[in-house]
Every structure is written in C-alpha cells, then in structure tokens.
Amino acid sequence: MNIHExxxxxxxxxxxxxxxxxxxxxxxxxxxxxxxELGGNIWVVKAQIHAGGRGLGGGVKLARSLDEVASxxxxxxxxxxxxxxxxxxGKLVQKVYIEExxxxxxxxxxxxxxxxxxxxxxxxxxxxxGMAIEDVAHDTPEKIIKVAVDPAIGFQGFHGRELVFGLxxxxxxxxxxxxxxxxxxxxxxxxxxxxxxxxxxxxxTGSGDFLALDGKMGFDDSALYRHADIEAMRDIxxxxxxxxxxxxxxxxxxxxxxxxxxxxxxxxxxxxxxxTINYMGGTPxxxxxxxxxxxxxxxxxxxxxxxxxxxxxxxxxxxFGGIVRCDRIANGILEATKMVDVHVPVIVRLDGTxxxxxxxxxxxxxxxxxxxxxxxxxxxxxAVKAAKGEN
Amino acid sequence: xxxLVNKDTKVIVQGFTGSEGTFxxxxxxxxxxxxxxxxxPNKGGETxxxxxxxxxxxxxxxxxxxxxxxxxxxxAFVADAVMEAADAGIELAxxxxxxxxxxxxxxxxxxxxxxNMKTIGPNCxxxxxxxxCKIGIMPGNIFxxxxxxxxxxxxxxxxxxxxxxxxxxFGISTAVGIGGDPIIGLSYKQLLPLFEADPxxxxxxxxxxxxxxxxxxxxxxxxENITKPVVAFIAGQTAPKGKRMGHAGAIVSGGAGTAKEKMxxxxxxxxxxxxxxxxxxKAVKEVLxx
Numbered sequence: 210m211n212i213h214e215x216x217x218x219x220x221x222x223x224x225x226x227x228x229x230x231x232x233x234x235x236x237x238x239x240x241x242x243x244x245x246e247l248g249g250n251i252w253v254v255k256a257q258i259h260a261g262g263r264g265l266g267g268g269v270k271l272a273r274s275l276d277e278v279a280s281x282x283x284x285x286x287x288x289x290x291x292x293x294x295x296x297x298x299g300k301l302v303q304k305v306y307i308e309e310x311x312x313x314x315x316x317x318x319x320x321x322x323x324x325x326x327x328x329x330x331x332x333x334x335x336x337x338x339g340m341a342i343e344d345v346a347h348d349t350p351e352k353i354i355k356v357a358v359d360p361a362i363g364f365q366g367f368h369g370r371e372l373v374f375g376l377x378x379x380x381x382x383x384x385x386x387x388x389x390x391x392x393x394x395x396x397x398x399x400x401x402x403x404x405x406x407x408x409x410x411x412x413x414t415g416s417g418d419f420l421a422l423d424g425k426m427g428f429d430d431s432a433l434y435r436h437a438d439i440e441a442m443r444d445i446x447x448x449x450x451x452x453x454x455x456x457x458x459x460x461x462x463x464x465x466x467x468x469x470x471x472x473x474x475x476x477x478x479x480x481x482x483x484x485t486i487n488y489m490g491g492t493p494x495x496x497x498x499x500x501x502x503x504x505x506x507x508x509x510x511x512x513x514x515x516x517x518x519x520x521x522x523x524x525x526x527x528x529f530g531g532i533v534r535c536d537r538i539a540n541g542i543l544e545a546t547k548m549v550d551v552h553v554p555v556i557v558r559l560d561g562t563x564x565x566x567x568x569x570x571x572x573x574x575x576x577x578x579x580x581x582x583x584x585x586x587x588x589x590x591x592a593v594k595a596a597k598g599e600n
Numbered sequence: 601x602x603x604l605v606n607k608d609t610k611v612i613v614q615g616f617t618g619s620e621g622t623f624x625x626x627x628x629x630x631x632x633x634x635x636x637x638x639x640x641p642n643k644g645g646e647t648x649x650x651x652x653x654x655x656x657x658x659x660x661x662x663x664x665x666x667x668x669x670x671x672x673x674x675x676a677f678v679a680d681a682v683m684e685a686a687d688a689g690i691e692l693a694x695x696x697x698x699x700x701x702x703x704x705x706x707x708x709x710x711x712x713x714x715x716n717m718k719t720i721g722p723n724c725x726x727x728x729x730x731x732x733c734k735i736g737i738m739p740g741n742i743f744x745x746x747x748x749x750x751x752x753x754x755x756x757x758x759x760x761x762x763x764x765x766x767x768x769x770f771g772i773s774t775a776v777g778i779g780g781d782p783i784i785g786l787s788y789k790q791l792l793p794l795f796e797a798d799p800x801x802x803x804x805x806x807x808x809x810x811x812x813x814x815x816x817x818x819x820x821x822x823x824e825n826i827t828k829p830v831v832a833f834i835a836g837q838t839a840p841k842g843k844r845m846g847h848a849g850a851i852v853s854g855g856a857g858t859a860k861e862k863m864x865x866x867x868x869x870x871x872x873x874x875x876x877x878x879x880x881x882k883a884v885k886e887v888l889x890x
Binding site: 586 | 675676699700701702703704706707709710737738739741742752753754755756757759760763780782783807809810812813814817833835836837838839840842843844845846847848849850854855859875876877878879
C-alpha cells in the first residue's frame with residue numbers, strides 16, 4: 210500500500226524527521242487559509258497523487274502571493290496529472306498540499322528499501338537529489354551510497370559515518386544533523402513495516418539544516434493488520450477499481466492491454482500462461498490468479514472482472530488442479546457461466562487430479578462457447594486462434 | 601537417494617490442529633510421510649490424527665526425535681514458530697503459510713541461520729521426495745519417482761513442470777517449492793549443489809520468476825559448479841514493470857529483476873532456457889537424451 214506525500218510527512222513528523230511545515234487542502238479557499246496560517250510570503254502548491262514526477266508534470270508550483278496560491282490551487286485541483294509513473298491516462302488531483310517555501314542550498318537523495326540479496330534494509334543516499342534514482346543508478350552508480358543495516362543491531366554510529374563521509378559532508382554540525390535524520394528515518398521504516406521510503410529531494414538549507422522536501426512511502430501489505438493508523442491512510446481512489454474489487458474476492462488481478470483474458474490458479478502459472486499466449490502470437494489482457502481455492506463464486510467473479518474489459522476476445526481458463534480436484538472446478542466453471550453472461554469463447558484447460566472426469570463434465574455440458582483443451586500449449590494455441598476469430 | 605528429506609525423515613507439524621494443518625497433515629500421512637506428532641500450545645497431551653500433540657517444539661523434539669517441522673501457523677505467528685523450531689534444534693523448517701510480514705521473516709531467517717536451521721518458504725508448496733516423503737501441500741500423485749530434481753518459486757508451475765516431466769516418461773527425485781516472497785529460505789544456490797551431489801538426480805529443472813536476483817546468482821553458480829544439465833523457465837516475460845504479480849516478491853522494480861536479464865544470464869551459463877512453461881517436459885527429454 211502507498212500513501213500520499215502529506216501523509217508520509219505526518220509520519221516523519223511523529224518521529225522527528227524534519228520537514229517543511231505544510232497543511233493539506235481540498236479547495237482553493239482552504240489552500241489560501243492554509244497559506245495564511247503557515248505565514249511567510251512564499252508557498253509551494255503540491256498536487257497529491259500516488260506517483261512520482263509531479264513537478265515535471267506541472268503538479269508542483271511556487272506561489273509568491275495569496276492570490277497566486279488561490280489561482281494555482283484552482284488550476285491543480287481537478288487536473289489530470291500525467292507523469293512518467295501514471296501512465297498516459299494520468300491521475301485526477303483531489304488534494305493539494307500547501308507548504309512553506311524552503312531555502313534550498315543543496316539537493317540530496319535519501320531512501321530506505323529492502324535489499325533482497327542481503328535480506329536486510331539498506332539506506333541509499335546520493336548527492337544527486339532531484340533526479341530519478343534509477344537514472345543515477347544506471348548512469349553513475351558510484352554516486353549512490355548504500356548502507357545495509359542489520360535490524361538485529363539497528364542503526365549505529367558507523368552506519369551514519371559511512372553515509373556522511375560517502376556523501377562528502379565535512380562540516381561536523383551538518384554531519385550530526387544528517388546522521389540524526391537518517392537514524393530517525395530508519396526507525397520510521399522499521400516500526401511501520403515500510404516496504405520503501407524515498408525522500409527526493411532531501412534538501413540542505415542555507416543554514417545547514419536538512420529537510421525532507423518530498424516524501425514517498427510504501428508499506429508491506431502483509432503487515433498492515435498491525436498498523437491500523439496506516440491502514441486508515443489508504444486512499445482507494447488511487448487504486449485500480451478492478452484490481453481492488455478482485456482483491457476483495459481473494460483474486461489477484463492486474464489488467465494488461467491485450468485481447469486474451471486469463472484465469473489461472475497460482476501466480477507463477479498465471480504469468481507462465483501470459484508468456485505462453487505471447488509466445489504463440491497472442492496478447493494477454495490480464496493477469497488473474499484465482500488462488501488455491503477456486504470455486505464457482507470466485508470463477509464467476511473472475512469472468513465478470515475479465516469481461517469488463519472491452520478488448521477481451523477470448524478467455525483462457527488454465528487450471529492445474531492439485532489438492533482441488535478438476536471435476537469440482539469444471540462444475541464451478543459451468544455454474545459460473547450461468548451466473549455471468551460469457552459472450553466470448555472460453556478455452557478451458559484442466560489438468561491434474563481428476564482431469565479426465567473434468568473433461569467428461571465439460572463435454573457433456575456441451576456449452577457453445579466452451580472449448581476444451583488438453584494441455585497448456587494446446588489451450589494457449591486455441592485461445593490465440595479464438596481471439597483472432599478463427600474457430 | 602534424494603535431497604533433504606526421505607522416507608525416514610521424522611516430521612512434526614506446527615499448527616497441527618488448525619484446519620489447514622489438519623487437512624494437509626492428513627494428506628502427508630496418507631502419502632507415507634513419517635509425521636511423528638505436532639505442536640499446538642495448550643493442546644499438549646492430546647492425540648490428533650493418531651499422533652501426539654505437544655505444547656512446545658522442544659517437547660515434541662525430545663519425545664519424537666523429529667528433525668523437520670512443517671509450519672502452518674497463521675501469518676502473524678510464523679516468525680515466532682520458526683524461531684521456536686530453530687531454538688529447539690529442528691534442522692529444517694518448511695514454512696507453508698502465506699502472508700508473513702517481511703520484517704518478521706528477516707528476523708526469523710537471521711535467527712534460523714544462527715542456529716544452523718535450514719528453512720524452505722514461506723508461501724510455498726513445500727518439499728517432496730517422490731513416493732517417499734511429502735512435506736507440504738502439493739498433490740502427491742503427480743510426482744512419479746525418477747531422476748529429475750526440481751526447484752521452483754511457484755506452486756502450480758512446480759506441478760505443471762513435474763507433470764510434464766513424468767508424462768515424458770521421466771520422474772522426480774525431489775521437488776522443492778522455494779516460494780515467491782521477498783525473503784525466502786533455501787534458494788537455487790543452496791539447492792543446486794545438493795542435486796549435483798545426489799547420484800539419483802541426472803537433470804535439474806529450475807523455475808523462476810521476475811523480481812529479485814536469485815536466478816542471476818543461480819546462473820553464476822551453475823556456470824562454475826554444476827555439471828548436470830539444467831532446464832529453466834522464468835515466468836513474467838510479459839509482466840508490466842512496477843506491478844506486483846501475485847507473489848509479494850514478483851515485481852520488477854527500478855528496471856531490475858526482469859525475466860529477460862534472468863533468461864540471458866542462465867543461457868550464458870549453459871542452461872537450456874524455455875520461453876513457455878509448456879516446453880519444460882520436452883526440454884528435459886532433450887537434455888537427458890543427449
């Protein structure tokens with residue numbers, strides 16, 4: 210689960226990670242009131258969407274007067290912001306964060322992510338703040354400092370020293386400030402079961418203070434059950450409605466831009482099915498894992514979600530029945546076709562336990578749209594043909 | 601021969617009396633696995649599925665001499681259960697549970713390593729030595745005894761691969777589902793040398809997916825150390841970047857962990873890489889008939 214910048218900064222503030230002051234607004238009027246409350250004579254109006262690259266997309270603007278705050282808030286609220294992370298359809302801006310202006314002397318990068326190879330969190334820092342870290346990693350990997358922190362010992366002084374010397378910070382006061390910043394950020398990461406934190410840029414002000422000018426946080430979904438406060442920050446308007454609906458039924462769904470709907474048990478086989486369709490000259494319309502306990506209801510829901518996509522010209526149901534017997538799944542598919550109007554050809558491959566009985570059930574049912582397949586390759590080939598209208 | 605487990609392996613079940621634990625322990629017993637008891641706190645002294653229940657893993661190990669634990673406890677208690685097993689001297693914990701928090705697994709794995717306990721999973725189908733010992737949730741009937749070792753991040757692709765191998769007239773020595781979480785126990789790199797050393801195994805099937813770099817590490821290892829033929833499939837060639845594909849660890853982040861880079865690395869290491877999982881069986885036949 211991801212959260213907005215303003216929410217990440219609320220969490221930072223709780224841990225004493227310094228940020229500029231700011232207040233969230235839903236309307237231009239609120240934006241002006243917030244600017245007044247913050248005081249000063251320069252503010253930043255920042256679109257709140259779950260995607261990076263907001264500045265380049267025109268979602269982050271500087272205001273030098275209250276009138277400008279009002280007009281910029283009016284312009285940004287309700288706009289569909291397109292960035293390199295939103296996809297071409299963009300994201301609707303529903304909230305703006307009004308933040309006090311900051312005196313930027315230097316821009317750095319600081320993040321915490323899981324290093325899967327080391328099996329512990331790693332703090333990443335760079336002097337190249339404000340740039341996409343992927344680009345920095347690609348073009349100038351030597352400019353990224355990585356400090357892995359073993360959770361068993363926590364953030365120690367030497368971790369901090371590796372960071373500041375790596376970044377070339379020589380002023381002792383600044384060193385202490387940045388080490389304290391990183392130490393607190395690591396605590397934020399651990400205590401909240403974060404999956405990643407990214408501050409880009411982390412700025413150094415004219416007076417040598419460090420501030421999180423941006424803040425991005427993602428969390429481990431498996432740990433949300435113990436963080437009610439974070440779960441409460443969920444913004445469902447930022448999530449794909451179909452993926453969300455599927456999730457409520459225990460299905461794992463990701464929409465793609467092809468023509469063949471896929472319904473598969475198991476994430477690996479689901480990806481393998483997409484790959485096979487592609488290999489055979491077709492295009493997958495989605496990833497869908499119905500899980501280990503597929504029944505008539507989940508299969509019906511799967512059909513419903515797949516068929517919402519108007520590009521779908523055929524559906525490939527690929528189930529390897531293990532503990533769940535294929536004959537039960539075949540019956541589930543038959544029931545599901547009664548619950549949902551399935552108007553495209555459905556290619557069904559059921560293999561594993563009781564596959565022969567399942568084939569018999571499908572044959573006897575004799576449903577016009579249902580085409581039986583013998584194995585993965587046969588099913589994918591038939592699905593590709595059906596999608597091309599060659600039955 | 602086989603790797604890690606065989607017909608003599610004594611197994612206990614943590615979360616023995618829960619619904620999942622009960623269902624699958626029963627299936628494992630029917631397969632012939634030597635399940636010698638289970639652990640459910642506050643049910644010590646009872647009998648379940650004809651086997652003794654213990655309050656703690658220590659009690660279970662002392663009474664039964666078990667060396668392997670199959671873990672079915674709910675996600676919130678997985679780390680605790682795994683560390684308890686490690687503390688009690690269990691040699692291998694097979695963690696079936698899906699949805700364990702990553703932070704918990706970091707801690708549990710670090711402790712297991714310190715105590716010299718191997719782990720498999722979490723979020724995996726388990727391990728099976730065909731026709732001898734099944735510790736997990738896979739359908740035992742599709743695994744015929746044979747000379748092919750199998751390592752897979754995915755449960756259903758394990759079944760798909762094993763089924764194809766058996767249909768081609770070969771069989772499985774041991775199959776290990778290692779799981780698709782960001783932090784897992786035994787991986788390709790630790791399992792490959794076991795298959796290399798197993799006289800019964802003549803070829804190895806390796807099924808991977810997008811995310812992380814375990815397959816890349818495996819490729820480097822194979823190049824230097826593995827003489828037996830290896831067939832590999834990497835799932836997720838058509839997966840979009842930045843999207844999590846079902847498994848918590850199956851995500852291409854920051855452009856790293858793509859199927860292509862893994863396939864290229866494996867190919868360069870001399871592995872027979874198939875583009876579709878439908879070709880796993882055929883590829884095994886090809887490498888074994890050389």
